[in-house]
Amino acid sequence: MLFDCDGVLADSEGLVNRIVAEALTARGWRMTGEQARETFLGMALPDMVPVIEARTGPLPPRWGRELSERIARALREEVEPIPGAAAAVRAVAAAGIPVACASNSARLELVAKLERLGLAALFGPRRMLSFEEVPRPKPAGDLYRAAAAACGADPADCVVVEDSLLGVRAGLAAGCRVLGFVRETEAAILAGLGAEPFFAMEALPGLLGLGSPEGRSDC
Incomplete structure (x- = not known):
């Protein structure tokens, strides 16, 4: 079972978008948190940088790292769980299904979120994957193929939980079944992509058929 993090496990997008907006406004690209969400939803930092530099000019070499450090500090203090998410992950793991988290976040941010939510130990270091662990971030399928491998499973036997367009495309590109959590993106849009x-x-747990062996997924 392969989980995205932002918007699926952690209610972090508003917090992160606010910090990104503040950082870009300081560099001359005036932006609100809502505008940051519309511009960067689901994107990894390497894909954000060209968009930002097209508006602000070249960024300092450590700008991305310093932004991640700032975000991670805030996440450790403020981020809250998506209602029911932690219990759902624990129920899946308790049923003997391997679980991993695959996020377009930087690793520093991902670990901060999962530690704050009390889920880091459940996933373990090998099954917390950020864009830094793979050649290409979402929407490429690299993250979910790597997450499936970390669980010892074939991607075709795995179920992905996603809430964004880029994430759904990544799960499908990896060859996984994708469940689309309706939150930031409308159900019809997620379904239109194949989630x-x-x-x-x-x-x-019910969608995974945990009560019925014939409906159960391996990952």
């Missing part, structure tokens, strides 16, 4: 929409994390 199976659902509306509450409490429904996740």
Whole structure:
């Protein structure tokens, strides 16, 4: 079972978007948190940088690292879970299904979020994957193929939980079944890409058929 993080496990997008907006406004690209969400939703930092530099000019060499450090500090103090998400992950793991988290976040940010939510030990270091662990971030399938490998599973036997267009495309590109958590993106849009929409994390164990062996996924 392969989980995205932002918007799926961690209610972090508003916080992160606010910090990104503040950082870009300081460099001359005036932006609100909502505008940051519309511009960068689901994007990894390497894909954000060319967009930013087209508006602000070249960024200092450590700008991305310093932004990640600032975000990670805030996440450790402020981020809250998506309702029902932690219990759903624990229910899946308790059923003997390997779990991994694959995020377009920097690793520093991803670890901060999962530690704050009390899920880092459940995933373990090898099954917390950021864009830094793979050649290409989402929407390429690299992250979910790597997450499946970390679980010892074939991607075709894995289920991905995603909430963004880039994430859904990544899961499908990896060859996984994708469940689309309806939050930031409308159900019809997720379904149009090929995801199976659902509306509450409490429904996740049932969608995996944990009570019926014939419906159960391997990962």
